[in-house]
Amino acid sequence: MADINLTKYGITGTTEIVHNPSFDDLFKAETDPSLEGYEKGQVSELGAVNVMTGIYTGRSPKDKFIVMDENSKDTVWWTSDEYKNDNHPASKETWDVVKKIAQEELSNKKLYVVDAFCGTNADTRMAIRFIMEVAWQAHFVKNMFIQPTEEELKNFEPDFVVYNASKAKVENYKELGLNSETAVVFNITSREQVIINTWYGGEMKKGMFSMMNYYLPLKGVASMHCSANTDMNGENTAIFFGLSGTGKTTLSTDPKRLLIGDDEHGWDDNGIFNFEGGCYAKVINLDKESEPDIYKAIKRNALLENVTLDENGKIDFDDKSVTENTRVSYPIDHIDNIVRPVSAAPAAKEVIFLSADAFGVLPPVSILDPEQTQYYFLSGFTAKLAGTERGITEPTPTFSACFGQAFLELHPTKYAEELVKRMKKSGAKAYLVNTGWNGTGKRISIRDTRGIIDAILSGDILNAPTKKIPYFNFEVPTELPGVDPKILDPRDTYANVSEWEEKAKDLAGRFIKNFAKYEGNEAGKALVSAGPQK
Numbered sequence: 001m002a003d004i005n006l007t008k009y010g011i012t013g014t015t016e017i018v019h020n021p022s023f024d025d026l027f028k029a030e031t032d033p034s035l036e037g038y039e040k041g042q043v044s045e046l047g048a049v050n051v052m053t054g055i056y057t058g059r060s061p062k063d064k065f066i067v068m069d070e071n072s073k074d075t076v077w078w079t080s081d082e083y084k085n086d087n088h089p090a091s092k093e094t095w096d097v098v099k100k101i102a103q104e105e106l107s108n109k110k111l112y113v114v115d116a117f118c119g120t121n122a123d124t125r126m127a128i129r130f131i132m133e134v135a136w137q138a139h140f141v142k143n144m145f146i147q148p149t150e151e152e153l154k155n156f157e158p159d160f161v162v163y164n165a166s167k168a169k170v171e172n173y174k175e176l177g178l179n180s181e182t183a184v185v186f187n188i189t190s191r192e193q194v195i196i197n198t199w200y201g202g203e204m205k206k207g208m209f210s211m212m213n214y215y216l217p218l219k220g221v222a223s224m225h226c227s228a229n230t231d232m233n234g235e236n237t238a239i240f241f242g243l244s245g246t247g248k249t250t251l252s253t254d255p256k257r258l259l260i261g262d263d264e265h266g267w268d269d270n271g272i273f274n275f276e277g278g279c280y281a282k283v284i285n286l287d288k289e290s291e292p293d294i295y296k297a298i299k300r301n302a303l304l305e306n307v308t309l310d311e312n313g314k315i316d317f318d319d320k321s322v323t324e325n326t327r328v329s330y331p332i333d334h335i336d337n338i339v340r341p342v343s344a345a346p347a348a349k350e351v352i353f354l355s356a357d358a359f360g361v362l363p364p365v366s367i368l369d370p371e372q373t374q375y376y377f378l379s380g381f382t383a384k385l386a387g388t389e390r391g392i393t394e395p396t397p398t399f400s401a402c403f404g405q406a407f408l409e410l411h412p413t414k415y416a417e418e419l420v421k422r423m424k425k426s427g428a429k430a431y432l433v434n435t436g437w438n439g440t441g442k443r444i445s446i447r448d449t450r451g452i453i454d455a456i457l458s459g460d461i462l463n464a465p466t467k468k469i470p471y472f473n474f475e476v477p478t479e480l481p482g483v484d485p486k487i488l489d490p491r492d493t494y495a496n497v498s499e500w501e502e503k504a505k506d507l508a509g510r511f512i513k514n515f516a517k518y519e520g521n522e523a524g525k526a527l528v529s530a531g532p533q534k
């Protein structure tokens, strides 16, 4: 491998560079008995190493900043009083300071450098160089991003650089206009990200997703927070949008289908393509029977995060004492049924919006018309589940535009436009699937949800008898093969229909209130009638 010189990144005195290490090198490095603190990994009974990430066991959206400069000023969807989001502006001066903190942290050390791609296709992918001092962080990005071939590594020219200085802190954050000692800062112009004082692996993967969400729609390519799979012939592609914990990974990992990817995809003229080379599954309460493929993927080279192990490496997947956001990352080829050689397939025919409704109002599946599709995509109603974001400790209802507001760098309507354009062209149909709660007070079972997904993908749902649900005007099937018919109308899951009515009216009101922010133009106003009516 060509030698690299890190002085051009302002990193000096480097004692050793471990450049693009193998999985075996990483295994040795992260289990080195001399390691201390959060650098230290422990081998589990399944062969995968587990690491702990310290205080930050989820993303920290309040600490996310983007440099506001000539280039980003008028393109980025900045947070505002009218519409708060996670794109907080940082000045160029602040950028210089945080970058210097990272450079100093990373100087005079042994470092890991991993070169990888984000995006399957040569015309839209980003070549990223990750620089870090912690071995397991190198392992994480090797799992999650697309590994270049030997040939591609020889000529690798990064177009984005990530400085992970998780051990550093921003002491003078107040005077810099930052939120805390922790900072995740992007510079869209110089194409760099700096990470300070958080060890959560997800900041690196979701950070690069945010950047794809900036660059791709500007090139006319849809950039989507969704999982994707296709049938065994690679013809009938489906995408599953959803905020964290709503089931993208669980439901796209389907032994009857080929997995394209579990979280981040683009949609261009050739179809659906993955941004990533691996998956990042939640493992809280992981059950071998309902999620067999994910369970099987947890083996050597997979990396567990914040999972409880005893001294012999025995895993307790039910333990939430560290966080509910326990995770495993693994290279996509840990799943048997995947699209090969690259994670791509033709345009989607089914578009599924996964919403984990904590109120228990939404039907487990609704067939959406084109206007409802746009309305519910922009609304992005779901619950934030415990753990993925700092400060969220129980399911919290939220409207997360495009089912991924935390990662949108442009205005939500831009993503809706791109999606609608692509769906029209492929003739795709959309469905809203509630993977959350109903009147029983329990979460809808994975078994029932899988039955619903099967009926969508086989087309059976379009032949099922249907009825309309009041307030929302949702068309829902009254029977589907393999699904408990008593759950299909959410009203039947309540002891008393009036309980549902009351909650439904309340939720309809929340939708109406939330949508007001899109009513500033004709296109937005025209969608209001597709939404709930009180």
Ligand SMILES: Nc1ncnc2c1ncn2[C@@H]1O[C@H](COP(=O)(O)OP(=O)(O)O)[C@@H](O)[C@H]1O
Residues within 6 Å of the ligand: 242, 243, 244, 245, 246, 247, 248, 249, 250, 251, 262, 280, 281, 282, 283, 284, 285, 435, 436, 443, 444, 445, 446, 447, 449
């Ligand atoms: N009906 C359901 N559908 C999907 N997942 C469910 C359901 N009920 C419970 N779960 C659990 O919810 C979590 C979904 O997480 P995951 O698939 O990783 O979501 P995402 O990929 O969207 O972040 C898993 O822990 C899964 O076991």
Ligand SMILES: C=C(OP(=O)(O)O)C(=O)O
Residues within 6 Å of the ligand: 058, 059, 202, 203, 206, 242, 243, 244, 245, 263, 280, 388
């Ligand atoms: C990794 C994350 O989400 P997801 O569960 O959607 O993969 C995240 O939001 O940090």
Ligand SMILES: [Mn+2]
Residues within 6 Å of the ligand: 245, 248, 249, 250, 262, 263, 280, 281, 282
């Ligand atoms: Mn996921």
